[in-house]
Amino acid sequence: MMADIGAHGGGRRVKNGHETLAASPGTTLAESLRQKLEEAIAAGHLEPGSRLDEQEIAQRFGVSRTPVREAFRLMAANNLVELRGRQGATVRSIKAQALIEMFQVMAELEGLCARLAARRVSQAWGAEIGKIHQRLVAAGETGDIDVFYDINQEFHEAIYEASRNTFLADQTRKLRNQVAAYRRRVTRMPNRIADTVREHEAIMQAILAHDPERAHSTMRDHVNLLGDNLLDFLAAFE
Amino acid sequence: MMADIGAHGGGRRVKNGHETLAASPGTTLAESLRQKLEEAIAAGHLEPGSRLDEQEIAQRFGVSRTPVREAFRLMAANNLVELRGRQGATVRSIKAQALIEMFQVMAELEGLCARLAARRVSQAWGAEIGKIHQRLVAAGETGDIDVFYDINQEFHEAIYEASRNTFLADQTRKLRNQVAAYRRRVTRMPNRIADTVREHEAIMQAILAHDPERAHSTMRDHVNLLGDNLLDFLAAFE
DNA sequence: ATGCCAATATAGGTATACATATCGACCCTC
DNA sequence: GAGGGTCGATATGTATACCTATATTGGCAT
Known part of the structure; x- marks a missing residue:
């Protein structure tokens, strides 16, 4: 409808x-x-x-x-x-198989964003992402799923921007948009909120420590975990 | 016109x-x-x-x-x-800055193709890519630039397919297509043909040896080198 | 002479009319 | 009674006519 x-x-x-x-x-x-x-x-x-x-x-x-x-x-x-x-x-x-494939690509692209961000971020950006993360934590405690979802998006968006590669940012955003309809559902899963907060912290630390490899791998893992959760979620339905 | x-x-x-x-x-x-x-x-x-x-x-x-x-x-x-x-x-x-950005993404995507291919390729595929490569070498010796360009494309296409990730293959193909108009010009550069053959050999060996990391890095380097060449080429004009 | 404003021309944006392929229902046949 | 075929309705694909915004050019004023 x-x-x-x-x-x-x-x-x-x-x-x-x-x-x-x-x-x-x-x-x-x-x-x-x-x-x-x-x-x-x-x-x-x-x-x-x-x-x-x-x-x-x-x-x-x-x-x-x-x-x-x-x-x-x-x-x-x-x-x-x-x-x-x-x-x-x-x-x-999108069929499950296609979702798997898309998350594999998205993990790589977001990982690249994080890697580049780690090389390029400034002190000011560190303060900003920190604020976003604090709001995410707050929303997590409140349990307001929709707000949490939006702030989560903001967090990733900030990293896209920080990569200073507008083409990469565009591609990643587009891909994220494609799976958005499915992604939103996952936020409601049991431990997803707590996990997200923890994973974001690891990513943030790696970027702020200017550690490209760690930024890459933590981000990739984060996206892959989300993908796994999404597949579990879909599997429960069909 | x-x-x-x-x-x-x-x-x-x-x-x-x-x-x-x-x-x-x-x-x-x-x-x-x-x-x-x-x-x-x-x-x-x-x-x-x-x-x-x-x-x-x-x-x-x-x-x-x-x-x-x-x-x-x-x-x-x-x-x-x-x-x-x-x-x-x-x-x-496409401006030079955008090309840099696009090659950065393309290097990562093609690298991912190669990595997945290394995990998944069969013996039969090895024979096939070998044949393609032989034709590439032959075209290189003949010096027929257009034929070389096409076979080069075939080589990469074979790796896209071997990744067994149709979404990734599509994305990579699209991106490749976007820079195609510029890319074609580079093939005519002095050492590009010899370099390409050598780099392809390294990629092929890594994939056939089922070494994902090496497949990834050799492919990434290959694409990045092409990007560098392209930028040099453009710089010579403007 | 140069710069700004206005009028006109051009071409992209939108609406509508027309052609045609697909889907569904109904009827006929086996 | 079931299955297939045909006919019709509906919606997509295409063509064309109309509207409007933008650009360009010419004239006027400074």
Whole structure:
């Protein structure tokens, strides 16, 4: 079922109770749609495997089919939807095997981020990541899963940036985005929060100690563990 | 300038001396266009930075603007063209800094391919890669640069496959494709052919010896060296 | 002469109309 | 009664017409 994707955001409101869509000049409808839909997928409002009906979405946002189609093409290239010619678009459903493969790559890329970060970080960055980590710990104690998830994301994002390799950061972000729909579920697993905090500490120490190899391996292990947890989680369902 | 992109390929020929376009059923015009254009870019027929005019291309292939636009969107997501809203599409021009970053990632990904390959390859694969390598050596001696380039590609492709991680293989292929337009030029550099042969031998030995770490490092070095050469080459021009 | 503003042209963005392939339902046959 | 084939509905793929934003060029003012 398609929940109320994009119910916030303040653009023009179109006539018949349609969803709103940012209409900032310089931006295009297709791009706005892509953002909205990707958010909806990442947030789990659009189930993997569910069909994306061009007309329905066009009506929902009060636009024609053309920008909707273009948004689909954009997302297809991000591996977020599958386009099977003449058979419509579906939210990409990732099989366990594919997830294993993706985590293997992601572990390597995030590991590279950490390695580069270890070589390049400044003192100021150390203070910043420290603050993020403190907030993560706090959220862990509160038990607010959604907040924890977001701060966790911030932590990794900070390391992407610290790698000072924008291409690498982009690639890693994209990949992270692809598995986001699945990843979110894992946060709710028994020891995941405590483990995450501990693993983040190890990563942080390695980076701040300017130890590239240790930064690499701790980060890689962290991502792989998450992947393992995710697979356990999926296995429990099917 | 736009050379004779897609002058070969045997689909229906459209009325007014247009380019041909494969019309295999089950495939879409947008997809066919994407392939043609990506080939043209990789082959260097479309210079980085050159403008892609929707109407011109539509006319050239005898289709409407719609599939052309969709092909652009598809390619944009592959990072092969840049779409600046309302300002048309251009073949992506990669700056030296970006190339450095991309090679850093590519080295890691190809390294991972090699590492996995070392763990997984069979005896049969060893024979096959050996044959490819022999052909590479032969082409090197002949001095046929284009053939050498293609066989070189085959060698790497064989390792992608051997990693048995289709996602990784896809990612690596895509990345390779993105720098293809630049990469081709490097093959013509003084010692590149001899170096390539030597480096490939080291990689091959490591993989066949089932030594993951050595496979990783030799491959990583190989890619990094190529990147360095490419940067030298570019530096000589600007 | 140079710089800024405005008007116009061009081309990308969007909407809609049309063609065609796929899927499902219903009927006929075995 | 079951299975297959055909016909029709629906949605995707494509074409085209229209709208609007951006760029360019020319004129005017400083």
